[in-house]
Amino acid sequence: MSIQFKTIVELRAMLDSKQISAAELMQESLGLAKKHEELNCFITMNEEQALKKASAINLDEKTTSNLLGIPLAQKDLFCTEGLRTTCSSKILSNFIPPYTATAVKNLEDAGSVTIGKTNMDEFAMGSSNETSFFGSVHNPWKKEYVPGGSSGGSAAAVAAGIVPAATGTDTGGSIRQPAAHCGITGLKPTYGRVSRWGMIAFASSLDQAGPLARTSEDCAILLNAMSGFDSKDTTSLNIEVPDFLENINKPINGIRIGIIKEFNLADLDSKVQERFEESKKTYEKLGARFVEVSLPNISASVPTYYSIAPAECSSNLSRFDGVRFGYRAENTDDLNDLYIKSRSEGFGDEVKRRILIGTYALSAGYYDAYYKKAQQVRRLIKEDFEHAFESVDLLMTPTSPNTAFKFGSKGTQNPVELYLEDLFTISSNLAGIPAISIPHGLVNSLPAGLQLIGNFLREDQLLNAAHIFQKNSDFHHLKPDLEESQ
Amino acid sequence: MSWETVIGLETHVQLSTKTKLFSRASTAFGASPNTNVNLIDCGLPGVLPSVNKEAFYKAIRFGMAVNATINQTSIFDRKNYFYADLPKGYQITQMDLPIVLGGSIEINLDGLTKTINITRAHLEEDAGKSIHDEFDGFSAIDLNRAGTPLLEIVSEPEISSAKEAVAYMKAMHQLVTFLDVSDGNMAQGSLRCDANVSIRKKGDQELGTRTEIKNINSFKFIEKAINFEIKRQIKILENGEKVTQETRLYDSSKDETRPMRSKEFANDYRYFPEPDLLPVVISDEEITKIRDEFPELPKEKEIRYQKQFGLSAYDAQIIASSKSMADFFEAALKKTKNYSLLSNWLIGEISAYLNKKQIEIHESKLSADNVAMLINRIDDQTISGKIGKSIFEEMCESGSSVDEIIESQGLKQISDDGAIEEIILTVINENPDQVAAYLAGKDKLFGFFVGQVMKLTEGKANPKTVNTILKNKLK
Numbered sequence: 001m002s003i004q005f006k007t008i009v010e011l012r013a014m015l016d017s018k019q020i021s022a023a024e025l026m027q028e029s030l031g032l033a034k035k036h037e038e039l040n041c042f043i044t045m046n047e048e049q050a051l052k053k054a055s056a057i058n059l060d061e062k063t064t065s066n067l068l069g070i071p072l073a074q075k076d077l078f079c080t081e082g083l084r085t086t087c088s089s090k091i092l093s094n095f096i097p098p099y100t101a102t103a104v105k106n107l108e109d110a111g112s113v114t115i116g117k118t119n120m121d122e123f124a125m126g127s128s129n130e131t132s133f134f135g136s137v138h139n140p141w142k143k144e145y146v147p148g149g150s151s152g153g154s155a156a157a158v159a160a161g162i163v164p165a166a167t168g169t170d171t172g173g174s175i176r177q178p179a180a181h182c183g184i185t186g187l188k189p190t191y192g193r194v195s196r197w198g199m200i201a202f203a204s205s206l207d208q209a210g211p212l213a214r215t216s217e218d219c220a221i222l223l224n225a226m227s228g229f230d231s232k233d234t235t236s237l238n239i240e241v242p243d244f245l246e247n248i249n250k251p252i253n254g255i256r257i258g259i260i261k262e263f264n265l266a267d268l269d270s271k272v273q274e275r276f277e278e279s280k281k282t283y284e285k286l287g288a289r290f291v292e293v294s295l296p297n298i299s300a301s302v303p304t305y306y307s308i309a310p311a312e313c314s315s316n317l318s319r320f321d322g323v324r325f326g327y328r329a330e331n332t333d334d335l336n337d338l339y340i341k342s343r344s345e346g347f348g349d350e351v352k353r354r355i356l357i358g359t360y361a362l363s364a365g366y367y368d369a370y371y372k373k374a375q376q377v378r379r380l381i382k383e384d385f386e387h388a389f390e391s392v393d394l395l396m397t398p399t400s401p402n403t404a405f406k407f408g409s410k411g412t413q414n415p416v417e418l419y420l421e422d423l424f425t426i427s428s429n430l431a432g433i434p435a436i437s438i439p440h441g442l443v444n445s446l447p448a449g450l451q452l453i454g455n456f457l458r459e460d461q462l463l464n465a466a467h468i469f470q471k472n473s474d475f476h477h478l479k480p481d482l483e484e485s486q
Numbered sequence: 487m488s489w490e491t492v493i494g495l496e497t498h499v500q501l502s503t504k505t506k507l508f509s510r511a512s513t514a515f516g517a518s519p520n521t522n523v524n525l526i527d528c529g530l531p532g533v534l535p536s537v538n539k540e541a542f543y544k545a546i547r548f549g550m551a552v553n554a555t556i557n558q559t560s561i562f563d564r565k566n567y568f569y570a571d572l573p574k575g576y577q578i579t580q581m582d583l584p585i586v587l588g589g590s591i592e593i594n595l596d597g598l599t600k601t602i603n604i605t606r607a608h609l610e611e612d613a614g615k616s617i618h619d620e621f622d623g624f625s626a627i628d629l630n631r632a633g634t635p636l637l638e639i640v641s642e643p644e645i646s647s648a649k650e651a652v653a654y655m656k657a658m659h660q661l662v663t664f665l666d667v668s669d670g671n672m673a674q675g676s677l678r679c680d681a682n683v684s685i686r687k688k689g690d691q692e693l694g695t696r697t698e699i700k701n702i703n704s705f706k707f708i709e710k711a712i713n714f715e716i717k718r719q720i721k722i723l724e725n726g727e728k729v730t731q732e733t734r735l736y737d738s739s740k741d742e743t744r745p746m747r748s749k750e751f752a753n754d755y756r757y758f759p760e761p762d763l764l765p766v767v768i769s770d771e772e773i774t775k776i777r778d779e780f781p782e783l784p785k786e787k788e789i790r791y792q793k794q795f796g797l798s799a800y801d802a803q804i805i806a807s808s809k810s811m812a813d814f815f816e817a818a819l820k821k822t823k824n825y826s827l828l829s830n831w832l833i834g835e836i837s838a839y840l841n842k843k844q845i846e847i848h849e850s851k852l853s854a855d856n857v858a859m860l861i862n863r864i865d866d867q868t869i870s871g872k873i874g875k876s877i878f879e880e881m882c883e884s885g886s887s888v889d890e891i892i893e894s895q896g897l898k899q900i901s902d903d904g905a906i907e908e909i910i911l912t913v914i915n916e917n918p919d920q921v922a923a924y925l926a927g928k929d930k931l932f933g934f935f936v937g938q939v940m941k942l943t944e945g946k947a948n949p950k951t952v953n954t955i956l957k958n959k960l961k
Contacts, residue, residue, distance in 0.1 A: 077532075078532075079530075079531065079532045085531070087531070092531065095531070097530070097531070097532070098525070098530075099525060099530075101532060196532075196534060197532065197533070197534055198532040198533075199532055200531040200532045201531075201532065201762075203761075204761035204762050205761040231536065232534060232536060233534050233536075234534070234535075234536045234537065234762075234763060234764055235534075235761075235762065235763070235764055311758060312758075312761055314566075314756075315564050315566050315575070315576050315756070315758070318566060318568065318574060318575020318576055319529045319530075319531065319573060319574045319575050320531075321568060321570075321575060323570050323573075323627070324528055324529070324530075324573060325530065325531075335569075335570055335625070339568055359756065362566070362756035362757075362758055363754055363756060364754045364756075367756075367757075367758070371758055
């Protein structure tokens with residue numbers, strides 16, 4: 001019996017009923033990864049260790065963890081002890097961390113097994129997975145299309161059924177947008193819900209780790225394990241973590257969902273609009289009430305984000321200097337030359353572009369006009385959300401203005417075109433609030449994503465609303481025809 | 487023309503916390519290179535800082551001592567620049583909201599007291615150390631110091647001479663050591679300063695162009711570097727030229743300041759709030775606790791020493807002015823009751839020895855216990871004061887205890903009347919002429935007899951006993 005496209009819940013049942021052993025499951029999952037190598041989902045496999053760990057799992061042991069023996073893939077910006085971690089960059093192409101990120105450690109402590117590290121946009125900078133030093137990931141639905149980014153490898157590995165779930169990180173939409181483009185479910189938790197320790201930073205005040213899976217129920221399972229205060233990350237939230245499965249089946253009758261007035265959906269592709277209207281109807285049938293809400297400053301999200309994120313990135317990426325770890329250029333004259341050559345040769349174009357933008361935004365004389373102003377606007381956007389959540393429980397938007405696009409079709413001439421991909425996702429990072437993307441049908445044979453945005457710490461409401469939708473729809477059961485897509 | 491000097495000092499105080507400002511690695515001095523370093527200190531990808539509150543408590547204690555405003559909410563910022571011993575490519579420091587704001591410190595110079603205002607004091611991490619000359623063709627990096635907590639104290643430009651600058655640094659040294667904020671060890675770099683020096687015409691309101699002399703780490707060099715710089719700037723101005731605003735280094739071997747490479751100060755540090763750390767909030771309870779546990783400062787000690795131990799104002803002031811001396815005194819007091827003899831020794835013999843060696847008492851081999859026992863042995867007449875001095879010298883060399891030295895060298899004082907009487911009789915018998923002269927009225931010869939007795943006893947005879955018996959025998 002194939003394990004491909006199975007959910008965690010389904011695999012759990014198979015393991016518990018001894019239809020399959022943990023070691024067999026791992027073999028299968030690794031085999032699928034190999035079989036679909038052409039998708040380029042993985043940068044580094046963890047075959048030996050994964051098989052070793054799976055063989056040692058005793059399923060008869062009484063356990064409350066539904067992740068015991070479940071194969072997972074980790075985005076390649078989570079540090080994994082002894083397992084190469086590259087951030088899809090040449091500059092880290094030889095980096096083997098001496099420690100493991102808390103998010104990954106929490107998942108592994110819950111019994112899951114890491115089968116490998118997934119491809120991504122270099123340092124998570126990109127929305128198409130085209131900036132990876134290790135080559136683009138292919139969308140399992142159509143091979144000449146991008147999987148979205150930056151967590152493209154994780155999204156594609158789940159969409160192709162290689163693993164039931166994977167970790168991702170989301171700075172401006174990097175979990176939700178690839179989840180949407182690959183037809184799976186992806187959750188960006190509240191900022192601080194999951195520890196950032198061991199997550200290689202892009203933009204510290206926006207980065208957040210989260211799960212990508214086939215269902216919102218599986219996302220809840222992962223989030224349960226990943227979350228929690230970590231003394232090593234003082235920005236992680238020191239509050240008790242609820243059981244995200246507990247209320248997931250609660251009826252959503254009477255739930256109030258806001259539609260953001262400022263997102264002019266009429267401008268979108270008519271088929272994308274159509275999907276959105278259909279999903280609205282589904283929710284109405286389930287008892288939801290729709291309200292139009294105004295977030296007057298939300299249209300400033302993209303420029304605000306593209307001032308703050310590059311600024312933080314320009315500083316965060318300073319440590320990649322060729323001195324202590326990572327790529328070091330040869331034949332250098334002096335220290336400055338070592339920096340210049342190592343960084344020029346080690347970073348790709350998009351990373352360099354953002355370092356330059358960020359350096360500029362923080363420069364003397366420009367700081368007030370860009371970085372400081374952006375932080376002020378960020379505060380206003382946050383307040384807009386706070387205000388909106390006084391009258392609604394959730395907000396709903398398409399995840400992305402479009403479905404996946406063809407390689408090389410966007411942003412090659414004008415990067416801003418690609419930055420607009422994040423229009424609907426960016427604001428929840430700026431506000432630090434959770435949001436989820438769930439599949440809601442195909443547009444021209446490619447998946448489209450529906451985004452639900454929740455109030456601060458209300459992942460439970462998001463997962464509940466998403467799960468009820470999935471119980472009443474089949475979009476999350478759609479599978480790419482991998483033979484066809486080749 | 488008459489010139490006026492304006493100096494502002496930025497003092498870097500290394501806080502004596504056990505661990506670093508943002509990691510739990512040790513701050514111990516002198517460990518072999520790159521051993522007091524953890525993942526955070528070497529800036530590995532994905533690591534995050536977490537704040538060592540102890541550093542805040544020490545900074546707050548300093549702030550309270552100088553009557554400053556304590557910002558109970560303070561934030562960290564990043565100062566971005568590339569250098570091989572700066573692992574993250576930025577230093578975490580405090581820019582807009584430092585922990586300490588304002589305050590002042592009193593300095594004493596030639597019997598006069600002057601108040602120097604403090605602008606601010608902020609917490610920051612130190613960088614590592616670059617070693618350029620030990621490995622052929624390579625520079626080496628030692629990250630042991632990276633992440634060590636520093637308190638940077640910025641003075642107002644109110645210091646008007648090199649001597650005043652030294653007095654300011656001495657006052658600062660006294661304060662931070664008494665507060666137990668820092669060990670104040672200048673040779674190890676625990677206390678160092680940058681001096682901003684400018685010259686203007688006497689009476690001018692506007693400040694002249696300043697230069698900044700970086701990283702001066704001794705009182706002597708502070709005075710020399712500033713004096714060199716004052717002369718250099720006056721010469722420039724008197725030639726009708728302009729002083730260039732720049733960063734300079736003091737070279738003690740040539741006794742001159744030189745400009746640092748221009749690259750290093752053309753930096754735009756691109757400060758912005760550190761997104762990896764939340765604002766640090768100090769509660770009212772923490773403030774109260776720090777206030778309740780406030781250490782005793784020199785002035786208070788001085789008064790207490792006079793009241794409690796009957797020390798003279800002069801003695802009390804000297805002992806209380808140095809943290810290591812005061813600590814030593816207080817530790818020795820636990821083992822001896824002869825306070826005045828102890829303070830005499832501390833101010834006399836011991837201070838003279840320390841001055842000669844140019845060290846602080848805690849750096850010597852002297853222990854409070856040993857010195858207290860020495861005082862006790864003199865007090866109970868086991869040894870004479872004179873023998874005490876030679877024992878002290880031995881003690882400084884070997885660190886041995888008084889009793890060990892007395893024992894091994896047979897220095898125990900002879901106070902036994904019978905034994906002394908016997909020796910006195912010998913002396914009298916062997917010097918009949920002198921006895922006759924003495925009895926004929928030559929009183930001065932008494933000293934001769936005492937000397938002879940001491941000679942025969944190798945100085946160990948109790949002088950009082952000798953006097954009494956001798957007077958009797960020579961009647």
